[in-house]
Amino acid sequence: MEKCKWKLYPLVVGEAVVGQVLDVFWSLTRDKSQVDVPIMAWLLMPLDQGEPILVDTGFRDAERCQHVHGLGPHRTKPEWSLEQQLANHGLTPKDIKTVILTHLHYDHAGGCTQFSNAKFIIQRSELKAAAAPVVSPHLDFGGGALFYDRKDIAEIVDPLWSQVELLEGDEEIAPGVQCVLFSNTHTPGSQAVYVNTEVGTAVILGDIARKVDLNINQGIPPGLFYDLEATYRAMNKIKKEANVILPSHDYELVKKYENGL
Template sequence: MTLVPGDWDVFSIKYADRNARTRADSFIFDDNHDAPHAMDYFMWLLRRGDEIILVDTGYDHEEAKARNRPIRLDPGKALAPFGLKPEDVTQIIVTHLHYDHAGGLHLFPNATLHMQAAEMAYATGPCMCHDTLRMPFTAAHVCEAVKRLYSGKVIFHDGSAEVSEGLTVHCIGGHSRGLQCVRVRTHAGWLVLASDAAHFYENVYSEKPFPIVVDLQDMLDGFATLRRLASHPGLIIPGHDPLIRQYFPQEMAPHIHRLDGGPMTQPDGAD
């Protein structure tokens, strides 16, 4: 297919995985709740000419030790195959402030953050009085976002907004109050980085909610939003599904897969 000027290159970057999980950790009301269900951890890189935008940052070795969730690759070093150092990144879309998506903000000191205003309000507001809702956050990561705000390096969005030509964000909520997905124009069509609006293909394709949730209706409504935003369900990219590495080609290094050409075969359930 001919590349249309202005289309984005999109890459998934795997930095960690966790295999000691079951389907009960991934789906509410799952009949096969005790079956194993592994999870991969990704961040994403968008590239168009000299323009580079990072989507989320992963978490570092200190956070990995604190949560006993080891990482395989330092998020900053994970960008080396692109010829990038962390200091080269000047824009980051933060889908939400959970530890595994914003735990590496401090590694990218020159970046301006794109966030939903609702996420900052949620992560610094009264909901954090509840241990269950606070659990996926780490105070130091939230404080890093606040420090970035006070240095003039946060751009807030309220709902849907254009970050750059052919690149938009859309507030989904559900998993976290200000969770946003990222819609990217590629030569395969409109691709949607769901982040945790759909951890796995099965979440969105079968409309099965993930257990960590602040608003269940928003999460369920979000599955329809993901389908509406993507040109095809196969261009919805879940936030943590190991199947990504089967459906999309490896590029440059074992931890990097290229997404903008679309899947090599359509994911099961994509229709």
Template sequence: MEKLELTNIRFTWLKGGVTHLDGGAMFGVVPKPLWSRKYDVNDKNQIELRTDPILIQANGKNYLVESGIGNGKLTDKQKRNFGVDEESEIEQSLEAMGLSPLDIDYVLMTHMHYDHANGLTKEQNGEFVSVFPNATIVSSEVEWDELRNPNIRSKATYWKENWEPIQEQVVTFKEEWNHGPFKMVHTGGHSDGHSIIIIEDEGETVVHMADLMATHAHQNVLWVMAYDDYPMDSIAGKQKWMKFAQERNAWFTFYHDAVYRAIKLDEYGAITTAIKREK
């Protein structure tokens, strides 16, 4: 498991599963000859996208960013459609660190699409229960509201079994949630309630852009997904927060990237420092 260590904070990437989605959908209007130079694509026009939560240990607490694709939540048809050939191994990853899901204190959800939220619940004795029963689950208020009342477009990705069992654990915020070194900021864009996460530690900064910059190949502010509900908000969010990060020589961390776990960029967008995913 790959790690990033700051002065007082440790990041560890867990095994949350993998999807393979259409490259055209993931890069929107960007022509394939351009995006395919930046990110590998298979003969089905799919790109590999991890769904690997980040365990962040700070101030004696265990924080989880996102929850993985889950295990046993997808039908065979869904696995084919979403290109899932590996499901979550979160419990095994935690066990390797001497932890269990009961040890997670906070789960920070940038948004609640199925590929981020499936790992929040599991089926047990014929009903869905919380995977992290001792955790406070944090989401923007807008995201939480739409999750429970999806529209005609979003109902395909907001699933009742992902929110009903954990609703008593959820804490929401309007614009920002501040907790120790963590700040969650509502950005909109990819979804109306999408948020990013900023972590500060003694002059070091980490910015988790979530699905505003799903992979290192999405660093161009105009390269946004066809999946984005509000693409102009995605562009505005990337302009603001990538500038913020680069001015601080911050790390960008990834949930979906199949190549890098974290990178730093120079003023021209070149990768100066990186933590690669071990395959």
């Protein structure tokens, strides 16, 4: 039987000012400029049968990103709230029954408490790394936890624990939607989301790669990773398997797929 097909919509749930050095491993780039990037979630809408799925939930609040994590400017607007972004598609947070978290960094897992009816799909290895990150106490940015926000993780462990579903590897979440574990890439338990669409397999990357041409097509890994070779192999695998590749911080994708993929 043919797999169910889905339509994907990018949701802008915030904005950050970041350095271009994040795009290239070990900061081996001559481009030291800064750029505004979107903080994105993805809405998966079934074309056949089934319920909508949300991938990632954005950050907790802009001020916390700067003062707790020691990062540059972060911005939000009323129209960028998850509630409004879902309302644009005729949905409320209560309509979302499944949230897939590509990883647990502050800009991907900060809005979970808004989804009282949802189960949260997380790799077990990612939750372990987020709860007890290996990090020097002398690091003066990243919130002392390598960009995992302790408030986000505390909420996942309690009070949201009964809603959490931990994976240990690749698993189909719904017909045509699969989580694929890419260990020790951007984070220890980063997972990509493979989605069957009318144009083939779309892969939502989280932050396994930041730019399709630079990181995937040219094979130059992004700036933040745990294992360089694992990251390179992940990008190569995704390049072979994906018809459409969707990183999470690219305004070009927001424009291109404004009306859905």
